[in-house]
Amino acid sequence: MTLKLGAQQENMQHWLSDSWLRSQGAGLTEACLPEEMRLDRGALEDRNFHHKQLIELVENHALPLFSQLMSHTSSRLILSDCEGYVLCHWGVSKYSDKLANIALDVGVNWLEQHKGTNAIGTALKAKQTISVIGEQHFIKQHRFMSCTASPIFSPAGEMIAAIDITTEQQRHTQQTLLLVSSLAQQVETALLCHLPHSHYRIDLAEQATLLDSGWQGIVIADSEGKILGTNAMAKKLLNTPGVGEDIERYIGSQWPQSEAISQHRDLHLKTQAIKPNQTQVLGHKVAVRFKDPKLERAWQQANKVVGKCIPLLVLGETGVGKEQFVTKLHSQSKRCGHAFVAVNCASLPADLVESELFGYQAGAFTGASRSGYLGKIRQADGGFLFLDEIGEMPLATQSRLLRVLQEREVTPVGSNRSYKVDIQVVAATHTDLEQLVKDGRFRQDLFYRLNGLQVTLPSLRQRSDIERIIHKLHRKYRVSLQLIEVSLLAKLLGYHWPGNLRELDNLMQVVCLMSEGEQELNWGHLPDNLQQTLAKEKVSTGLVTVPQNNELASVVNSNIIASYALSQGNVSLCAKHLGISRNTLYRKLKLLGIKS
Numbered sequence: 001m002t003l004k005l006g007a008q009q010e011n012m013q014h015w016l017s018d019s020w021l022r023s024q025g026a027g028l029t030e031a032c033l034p035e036e037m038r039l040d041r042g043a044l045e046d047r048n049f050h051h052k053q054l055i056e057l058v059e060n061h062a063l064p065l066f067s068q069l070m071s072h073t074s075s076r077l078i079l080s081d082c083e084g085y086v087l088c089h090w091g092v093s094k095y096s097d098k099l100a101n102i103a104l105d106v107g108v109n110w111l112e113q114h115k116g117t118n119a120i121g122t123a124l125k126a127k128q129t130i131s132v133i134g135e136q137h138f139i140k141q142h143r144f145m146s147c148t149a150s151p152i153f154s155p156a157g158e159m160i161a162a163i164d165i166t167t168e169q170q171r172h173t174q175q176t177l178l179l180v181s182s183l184a185q186q187v188e189t190a191l192l193c194h195l196p197h198s199h200y201r202i203d204l205a206e207q208a209t210l211l212d213s214g215w216q217g218i219v220i221a222d223s224e225g226k227i228l229g230t231n232a233m234a235k236k237l238l239n240t241p242g243v244g245e246d247i248e249r250y251i252g253s254q255w256p257q258s259e260a261i262s263q264h265r266d267l268h269l270k271t272q273a274i275k276p277n278q279t280q281v282l283g284h285k286v287a288v289r290f291k292d293p294k295l296e297r298a299w300q301q302a303n304k305v306v307g308k309c310i311p312l313l314v315l316g317e318t319g320v321g322k323e324q325f326v327t328k329l330h331s332q333s334k335r336c337g338h339a340f341v342a343v344n345c346a347s348l349p350a351d352l353v354e355s356e357l358f359g360y361q362a363g364a365f366t367g368a369s370r371s372g373y374l375g376k377i378r379q380a381d382g383g384f385l386f387l388d389e390i391g392e393m394p395l396a397t398q399s400r401l402l403r404v405l406q407e408r409e410v411t412p413v414g415s416n417r418s419y420k421v422d423i424q425v426v427a428a429t430h431t432d433l434e435q436l437v438k439d440g441r442f443r444q445d446l447f448y449r450l451n452g453l454q455v456t457l458p459s460l461r462q463r464s465d466i467e468r469i470i471h472k473l474h475r476k477y478r479v480s481l482q483l484i485e486v487s488l489l490a491k492l493l494g495y496h497w498p499g500n501l502r503e504l505d506n507l508m509q510v511v512c513l514m515s516e517g518e519q520e521l522n523w524g525h526l527p528d529n530l531q532q533t534l535a536k537e538k539v540s541t542g543l544v545t546v547p548q549n550n551e552l553a554s555v556v557n558s559n560i561i562a563s564y565a566l567s568q569g570n571v572s573l574c575a576k577h578l579g580i581s582r583n584t585l586y587r588k589l590k591l592l593g594i595k596s
């Protein structure tokens with residue numbers, strides 16, 4: 001953990017006066033809102049693309065706990081990169097207008113030299129967790145808020161980002177400081193576990209009860225037991241082991257057992273194999289992206305064929321996200337610098353299908369443009385041609401398309417000249433193409449041409465990550481921090497979703513609007529028709545789980561331990577801080593082995 005609470009408090013005035021001096025030195029004046037440094041949309045998208053996996057890790061490892069603990073407050077979780085640019089934020093506060101006025105917004109730079117003393121800028125400068133409370137902000141207009149930020153370090157020890165919680169001044173508590181440090185630590189641990197070739201995670205602690213506390217040492221090793229990375233606590237416990245060294249040298253040969261005690265030192269060990277889909281290769285383009293195994297398999301297979309220019313046929317019910325899947329494939333392929341041209345074969349006017357696809361020669365027919373038209377296929381040259389609803393393509397056009405796919409050249413309408421094209425063809429349909437072939441409505445030879453690789457995207461009801469998607473869309477559309485009532489969640493999980501992601505997406509938009517300003521999204525916010533439909537559905541028999549349960553538990557534990565230490569063993573005070581009853585706290589302290 002990067003935070004040293006006692007030391008930070010002692011040095012409080014020191015760091016603050018240094019930061020104010022730096023703010024003055026940068027030419028800022030307390031009374032004037034400084035000119036903002038804001039990225040344009042393209043530059044922000046580039047940065048977000050670069051930090052895509054970091055953002056995903058924050059969403060998976062920090063956001064659930066933030067939502068759970070801070071939902072009753074009006075708080076915002078903010079992620080900036082190491083250059084101080086805000087990449088993303090979550091949770092819209094009641095005072096979001098005020099935050100917009102001071103440009104605490106995506107794409108804006110919050111380094112000290114641009115914004116004066118503030119948590120993000122000052123934490124990045126000081127490389128430690130910093131709270132900047134109300135009046136401590138250098139710029140007067142910033143003093144209505146309290147912010148706490150913590151830097152995030154990569155496994156190689158490089159500072160890569162900062163995570164911040166911003167609240168209204170009076171709502172700031174010591175808990176926020178602990179929470180932000182814990183969130184940064186969670187993200188750092190997730191980064192460690194996602195190191196390329198990571199195979200084992202070995203947790204170590206001096207007491208067995210601390211193994212799951214969030215304060216344990218963590219060593220990540222490859223399949224041969226060579227160290228790939230360690231967290232700060234493991235460095236301390238093992239005396240800074242080197243990357244590439246044999247873990248056995250430090251903790252003995254018993255480590256591959258799931259639980260052991262090191263013979264070398266008096267350390268308790270817990271070894272877990274890291275699941276293959278946990279090991280995203282950071283920065284690698286074909287990284288694992290989907291939490292559902294069927295979708296992930298389709299993704300990995302599809303990526304392999306698009307690299308080789310083999311046609312891809314994407315099947316799946318309406319609304320399962322076929323087009324979005326293909327757009328992502330394009331954006332992560334070598335062809336991403338070239339066009340992605342989508343053609344909806346169902347909505348092309350019958351008499352214009354050919355000219356739309358193949359283009360036409362100047363003056364080829366009455367009404368044709370004088371300059372001619374390139375056509376969709378040639379527009380896609382070098383890139384992707386996405387033929388959506390391919391089952392709806394007229395038979396006559398099918399034979400011409402077949403020729404293009406065979407010859408890889410296009411002859412525009414009214415021309416006898418052919419043009420070479422280099423395209424990745426991806427076709428999609430929700431209809432049964434083989435049945436259409438049998439019925440004589442789809443050419444068999446074209447079917448075989450398009451069917452280089454066939455992937456079927458699972459329907460929403462078949463997906464194992466439906467709960468995660470519900471929460472993701474809820475976070476996207478809710479206007480303030482809000483929880484979903486457990487019984488409503490259970491109903492949504494049990495519904496059969498005939499319209500798949502499209503239906504769920506629309507529903508979440510509507511219910512978030514209906515529940516504006518409420519602390520909980522519940523049954524009463526559903527439109528009548530959906531209440532009736534859902535009332536007929538069986539309730540999901542699966543458990544409603546909080547995502548990342550284990551990690552959540554370990555952060556909660558680490559918060560308990562830190563709060564207990566801060567309140568110097570005063571159970572009542574600590575329970576009040578944590579917002580739990582004294583009995584619950586006693587029970588937890590007992591489980592953690594802190595109280596007998």
Ligand SMILES: Nc1ncnc2c1ncn2[C@@H]1O[C@H](COP(=O)(O)OP(=O)(O)OP(=O)(O)O)[C@@H](O)[C@H]1O
Nearest residue numbers: 316317318319320321322323324325430501502505
């Ligand atoms: N990953 C996703 N997360 C959330 N919503 C999604 C996702 N993918 C798609 N959607 C929602 O579903 C809608 C339909 O997606 P898309 O057009 O990709 O589906 P499709 O399978 O191509 O549909 P159709 O067969 O009807 O053409 C999108 O507009 C969006 O609202």
